[in-house]
Amino acid sequence: MMLGLLLCQPSKHVLVVSVYSSLAFFLSKEERRVNKSYYKWYIIIAVFEVVLPFAFIAQGQKTVPSSVAAMLIGMVPVFTILFLIAFFKRKSTMPEITSILFGFAGIVFLSWPTHGFQDLFNSIQGNILLILAAMSFGVSLIILEKLNEGSSVIHMRNVLLIASAMLIPISLVFEQSFELDLERSQSIYLVILGIFHAGVVYALFNRLIRQEGALFTSFSNYIVPVIGMILGFFFLHEALSVQQLIGMGVIRCH
Template sequence: MTDNRSPLHFFYLFLLALFWGSAFMFNKVAVDSIPPLTIAAGRIFIGALIVTGLALKMGAKLPRGRDQWVQCLVIGILGNVIPFFLVSWAVQHVQSALAAICMSLMPLFTLALAHVMTHDEKFSVQKLIGVIFGVLGIVSLFYGTIREVTPSLTLYLALFGLLATSFFYALCGVLIKNLKNKNPLSTSAAMLIMASVVIIPLALMLERPWTATPTVDALVATVMLGVFSTGLAAYVLFHLTHITGAVFVSYNTYLIPLVGMAAGYIWLDEALKSTYFISICFIFTGIYLAERRKSVPHPVS
């Protein structure tokens, strides 16, 4: 991948971080009166309607080959169904800002996955040092969280669920890069359609959403998740991944914790804890070390 980035690339990167960073606040609002699997199903279904509508309006044809649909099914499960449920469930037990910070580990997961699953984004000793700093960030995050609340199995599961979410997002990014179909509208629509086919029956069977009594705020939050954090975010994700690569896209996690913390602080009155900033420093240092380009000496004339 080239290092000469267009300003438009960075605009898309910021937009994706804004869509994803605000999702944790919306999940926190929605989960107060809507079950987590139902939230995930609702946002995926709304996202599928939006992206599929855009694809049809702009003349983008949906995939035709069975292999492409199977790939979109796998990406839909790993990149939407599982992580969307995990986030919605986890924010019941932790602050939305903490959930956003956990997403900042995605670039380090991406580095490791890209080494195994791609031919042009390989690992190195320098990147290993970056991963070590990322691990220190995880440790400080877990320590700070456990120190300030009563430890419980549910808390541990929520934290590990958030880390798993970051891993699944990273895996999804690498899988998207390897797709042969590079049309972002076509592939993102197919992904959300297949994810809807999987998650809607699960939500109906396991949570019986018709028995819930959602508030207006929860319904609005779910719609916002579907429109911005799922539908439009999926389109931007596919488009940006195809033109820049999975690792560059993972840099939006520099911004996601900041967006998530700001949203939680402004709209949910969540406290900004010192341990959050310490963990971010470790994680961002790890990402910088892992991705810092070695300078190439110019020949002396």
């Protein structure tokens, strides 16, 4: 249901902005300084990393099984390298291309739909929206390379602040956001997601992109489902099928 998502997404980001702003007090004056040319990149990143993917995924997953959604979102590294080659004239090596293909093959093994091709074609519109989300993430990773100076905390604070400024009016226009009643446990989960899923991850993403580039960072999309399944096995006692073990093995080899 879009109601909860539209309100929770900007709320989570506002929380992270508050945490980042608090951390900024411990940074030097030089680290807090922002290049004026970065503000245009902040807006572009906010749109392609947060606003568009959020809308596409929230709408696409209404009609697409989670297994198919995982496969389609797993195409982020594929689109990242295609955009780098097509629009940024970057030459890619055969090991990079092979690694991407192996990683995507592992994602396919991990999340192959229960009903096979039937699930894949149940919702063409939903599939297209999720592919657009993967493309949007690819663009944002490339643009994040532009933020090559200054503090990652400051950069991500500014990006999420802009994204929240865009999402809050959307939630007020398209949904009855003020009628959302969160339980105490849901509020706690929202705080946890805000701190770790948005706060810590975005700062680490920005730092990793600086050191290794957008393409290498995009490979993290292949690691997430593996970690999720391992944690589910140990903490939630979920079963691991042979198919999933093969998928994790293929991703590990890439």
